[in-house]
Amino acid sequence: MHIILVPGLWLDAATWGEVAPALEAAGHRTHPLTMPGVGAPASESADIGIADWVAATVAEIDRLDGQVVLVGHSGGGNVVYGALDARPDRVARVVFLDTFPPSDGGSIWEFPVVEGVIPFPGWDFFDEPEIADLDPATRADVAARAKSVPARVPTDAVKLTDERRRAVPATMITSTVPEAEIREYIRQAPAWAAELAALENLDIVQLNAADEKTGHWPQFSQPGAVAEAILRAID
Template sequence: MTQRTQQPESPTVILVPGHWLGAWAWDEVLEQLVGAGLRAVPLTLPGLDADDPHRSSRTLEDQAAAIQAALDAAGGTAVLVAHSGANAPVSLVTDRNPEQIRRIVWVDSGPAAPGGIPTTQPGDTCEDVPLPSFDELGAQASLAGLTPEQLERFRTLAVPQPGPVAGAILHLSNPARRQVPTTLVCCSLCSAQVTELSEAGHPMFAEVAQLAEVDQVDLPTGHWPMWSRPADLARIIHDAAAR
């Protein structure tokens, strides 16, 4: 990306990683965004800090509070970038304070519907949901574009998803959340597939059909474009933040 001077009116970009990931997951994208003059803040959500002695007991409310604190610190309005399973806490924050969010960029993800899709079943008491084997993970989400070195780093730095987060039921009630301008970055599924699934009412994409303003951008790669195509993802985020 071209080096640019940071503009005072530029919004803060808050980068929220998905399951098993911390702020480290955004390293390459962050370098690109900062180099382009944007204020960008990568988050490690509560429960995903390996050094937190209470990590396994952190909740979805804790994660939403961390995102809300980042929004408050940004002042004015900010752009939220949410990857994968970050859609639950980001959707919760959007439901509560949509006026603080200038735009949401969903990275191979989308807004969660009320109730959500818990990772664990009701009644499960497991403390953690660890990163599965890559054979199992690859059957759930595309690993396309990732090198052996990137997969090794993923395995080394991944932190188990806390049980209280994985099994949380999402309570959403504010229709104004659907008025926040939205960009969908379509990676493992192309935009045409996302549209088809949303119109069919698929639970993972049903909310997309309810959005007042949504742009879809195709970025063909696997489920972790911050590693497989970081420069291209950063460019999309930059363009979305500038709107």
Template sequence: MDILLIAGLWLDGSAWDDVVPELTALGHRPVPLTLPGQGDGTASATLDDQLAAVLAAVDAAPGKPLVVGHSAASSLAWLAADARPKKVAKVAMIGGFPAADGRAYADHFAIEDGAMPFPGWGPFEGADSADLDQETRHRLASAAIPVPEGVARGVMRLTDERRFDVPIVVVCPEFTPAQAKEWIAAGESPDLARATHLEYVDLDSGHWPMATRPRELARVLAEAASS
């Protein structure tokens, strides 16, 4: 199966470099995406531009792909399911929940000169970054690409209720499945609360398992693709 890999904020397709060979060895075709404004040199990209790139990859897949969204890109993966509910086989969300219709995509940190730069490790101290050694922190921070304002402040537009029938796997790295269920029940993700097919997978890692647990993450994604 084609597995489309969408990294979260500040990351390009190279974030999946350690996951790709593992997925290939497990018999799948991983397709890491470098999004407009996050690695292609387009500073003025919008959320619509990023969604168009994801949909182009969905449409190019020979069958129905698994669409994987990491962190904030869980919202982008969900937008793809909304736009292609009959073409997306399943969505996997790693360490993130989709933003609700009408909400900003990822307006989480300060905008400077038209983009949202990586804010440093301060906001991520604790469970998010507990498994990152100094070398990995430096590598991730050095490669971080400021997210264009048109992406970060882009508005979620969800229009097709058939998206709720697309199966979802919530991969729980820095939090547990029990916590995820509690947050969803409390209303933190209205769309996940309405999903028809929702499962949870625990993954013992921080927020960036593609960097710290690539083999384990690949196994989780391969199992999601195969089930």
């Protein structure tokens, strides 16, 4: 199976460097992506928006033969869901790594813009539970490798048009939000979780036990567990 791996903000294809080998060893072919404009100055990235990131992922789907699995981390969840909407007949499963599917018109988040781009804001920007499982060495390594993203990308709205996306099997691999809380969102179905509630075939995998530290970047803190969860979702 072809597995397309889409990173979140400030990250590139190397994000998946400790996850992809286990997927390859299980017989799959991985395709980690770097999104357009990542690391580029404003002069080269000002016109790049979320639609361009979705289009780049769709282009990768079209380049490959047969069915694919889409995996998106964090803001990459918006990207893979947009790509799924564009090619619902080509996607065997979509996997959300510590993120939720966006609703039509939804965006990622708002971050400070510096010199026309959005640089990595530093670990102090995030709540402690989001980074609790990253040791100092890992934090330093990831921060050193983080790249700016085009200013429009986090606040651009995702456009969804094909409701067939909701019938494609989906897996949420969660490390910061307990499964029980996600199930409650599904039950209540607030507007921001409309797509989550509408998914027809959803599995939820909670990486952390209640007494374990959580984190929003498990591909760095526990890549083996992430790979295992992806493989269970596919098999």
